[in-house]
Amino acid sequence: MRDAYLVGAGQSDYGAFPEESYRSLFRTAFEAATESVPNGIDGEEIDEAFVGHLGVGGRQLGLSGPAVTEHVGLGGVPCTRVENACAASGFAVRQAVQAVKSGMADVVLAGGFEVMSDTSSDATKYWLGVSGETEWERLSGTTFSGVYAQMASVHMERYGTTREQLSRVAVKNHANGAKNPHAQLGFECSLEDAESAPVVADPLNLYHCCPTSDGAACALIVSEDVVEKYTSDPIRIAGVGAGSDNVGLFQRDTYTGVPASQRAGEQAYEMAGVEPDDLDFAEVHDCFAIAELLAYEDLGFCERGEAGDLIESGETELGGGLPVNTSGGLKSKGHPIGATGAGQIVEAFKQLSGKAGDRQVENPTRGLTHNVGGSGGAAVVHVFEKVQEVSA
């Protein structure tokens, strides 16, 4: 199969924007993506589109994909909405890669969007809850934060992971997000702030939970046959992996890991022919602080049970051996469900293009993105690699 390349990516600001609609947010992201393509791109060159979207607030629009692509002048281009909860647009990118690799398309748009601020807080949480096990988990009063809190309870009991280590995830990601102009919560927080916040679901407090957000993100994926037209510094999508699992936590065998993430990571590393040690940075799915720690272990950044030590060592901070969530992550940058996976790829693109500003990792050649749906019902991992010459 031929190779797929990332030639552009861009996003809207993440936050609460009453004056914006899902279409206007998508347009902002689309324009940022097309403008980021080094040699430029015309909308007419796009063969196909995949758009991730959950539908918070009852916005379960049929055809919400074509509704946004039409808005940016892509009327007529085949467009498919991809729904995999918080992993919707990570999977949209995977679809784009498949379309390119299969030979069906040469230039594909993959993006996502979500508007979450235009409905009440309890209604928003209802729509987050539908990404869990709607019947039997919710019937027991389990909230979305409550699911991850239960995973945290087991990790703490088994491996001695501490609340302070959870808080250090927030401190790190806020420090990074403060350097990202698109971040929703772009301010630094102290360890004391992150430890003294009100409890949401024990042992998780407010600083262990990401916000709800409005936002959109887009990426442009092209084939090796056309990549030279768009850039002389191609970024190859070296590895793709994905997995699924029981949607309800209670139906899984392990709570100290996310099997779908592990499977997705192993597949992506194998396809790319790399190991975790070969990565220069990673964007992982930190919807809750415990989720980032689980990702360290599921993706092989450390041994099982050692994620608490890894965050404490500073290794995953900017300037450490493997900076994680340089964008600020879901915690600080924000989490507009359908946009999140594509938004992680925006950060990978910026880092590998040397355009990450104050949060730039020094001369990176390889990065990973990791996007999870629900509490692990679906997961997708991509490995991106800067290449010197295209192997056409």
Added chain:
Amino acid sequence: MTDTTDPTDGDAERERVSVPSKVELPRLLDFYELQTEDQTQIHEFYDNLRDGRLTTTQCCDCDEIHFPPRIVCPECTGDDLEYVDLPDEGELFAFSEVRDGLPLGLSEHDVPYVVAVVDLGPVRLSGWIDNAAYSDLEIGDAVSLKIVEIDGPTDEERVFYRFEPADGDAK
């Protein structure tokens, strides 16, 4: 173009239209399922629960025990299933105390409350833990079954399972 009847003329009386003052929420937003035979194919689970028994399905072909109860076995796809009793006591496998972040269907007066995954042996299930606080609990603690009756929003008599710490006095 000029026209003698300008529709934006401020002097003309505009017709008023209205929308419903209340919108009925969809069934989906009812926190619990409807439990009768005409509403669910797992009504036997609820019938048994109403009789004081927590049960689930077991596959007669491959012996797999499921939770939640199924109408098709996810292991062997057989549909010859029977209801079997589950233990009344189990252990906390994971737990949390919910203080905030409530979705529609739950209200502030419910918090704080403890939710857990309870290991009953043959299966694990999510459950509300009554009469308990996070700081008093540890993974592995014994909990026992408690059945509650549900008020509203339907007239139907509905029940659901919860758990509470077994301690010494529950026996």
